[in-house]
Amino acid sequence: MVPPRTLPPGLTGIAGPIKETHSGGVEDWLEFDTVKYYTNAFIVEDSRILLGYKKRGFGQDMYNGFGGKLEPGETAAQAAVRELEAREEAGIVAPLKKCGVLYFTSENKDHAFYIDVFIAKEYTGNISETDEMRPKWFATTAESESADQPPIPYSLMWEEDIYWIPLLLADKSFVGRADFGADGNMRKWWFAETQFD
Numbered sequence: 290m291v292p293p294r295t296l297p298p299g300l301t302g303i304a305g306p307i308k309e310t311h312s313g314g315v316e317d318w319l320e321f322d323t324v325k326y327y328t329n330a331f332i333v334e335d336s337r338i339l340l341g342y343k344k345r346g347f348g349q350d351m352y353n354g355f356g357g358k359l360e361p362g363e364t365a366a367q368a369a370v371r372e373l374e375a376r377e378e379a380g381i382v383a384p385l386k387k388c389g390v391l392y393f394t395s396e397n398k399d400h401a402f403y404i405d406v407f408i409a410k411e412y413t414g415n416i417s418e419t420d421e422m423r424p425k426w427f428a429t430t431a432e433s434e435s436a437d438q439p440p441i442p443y444s445l446m447w448e449e450d451i452y453w454i455p456l457l458l459a460d461k462s463f464v465g466r467a468d469f470g471a472d473g474n475m476r477k478w479w480f481a482e483t484q485f486d
């Protein structure tokens with residue numbers, strides 16, 4: 290299936306089929322000349338997901354996966370491994386597989402964010418808190434919830450996460466875009482299931 294013309298601007302390199310899952314908002318997509326490339330990686334086991342509480346910087350005081358900006362000359366896959374394996378984020382060594390592409394803009398930023406998302410179903414290493422992130426496991430099923438392992442804290446995450454984290458947990462690949470206003474609230478969004486090679 291050929292991706293429809295409704296694929297939002299900025300979502301380049303998507304060759305697989307597209308099945309829209311969520312869209313909304315009424316404003317035009319924001320336009321940016323500059324794009325910065327990021328990674329975001331998630332460890333997902335049978336009934337739990339590892340998130341990190343961001344202690345500083347962009348997205349401070351929110352939970353997210355583990356990632357950051359690509360360094361010059363690096364591919365997204367190399368950057369994702371570095372962010373985990375080089376112990377920059379949480380002390381994790383994991384076989385990562387690309388599962389998503391996300392494109393975000395914010396009226397507060399002078400560039401758009403192009404993020405390759407990765408998933409791993411296993412890991413080695415001692416998960417540890419760093420200056421930047423405090424890792425914590427969250428339950429992905431009601432049965433696995435406990436005091437130590439609460440449900441995924443969507444209210445403490447980026448507003449659009451609720452549209453694609455369920456696809457990640459269901460082992461589906463996804464693509465999406467969201468535009469945020471200066472107040473941090475989401476203005477326009479579009480998400481779909483897709484497939485990568």
Ligand SMILES: Nc1ncnc2c1[nH]c(=O)n2[C@H]1C[C@H](O)[C@@H](COP(=O)(O)OP(=O)(O)OP(=O)(O)O)O1
Pocket residue numbers: 327328329330346347348353354355356357358359377393402404447449450
């Ligand atoms: N809207 C939204 N939803 C989900 N995830 C994100 C966003 N916006 C984002 O920026 N992100 C993700 C993308 C990255 O994984 C992080 C941001 O990386 P950050 O740690 O700020 O990047 P650097 O400051 O470059 O980090 P280092 O490379 O220095 O570790 O959030």
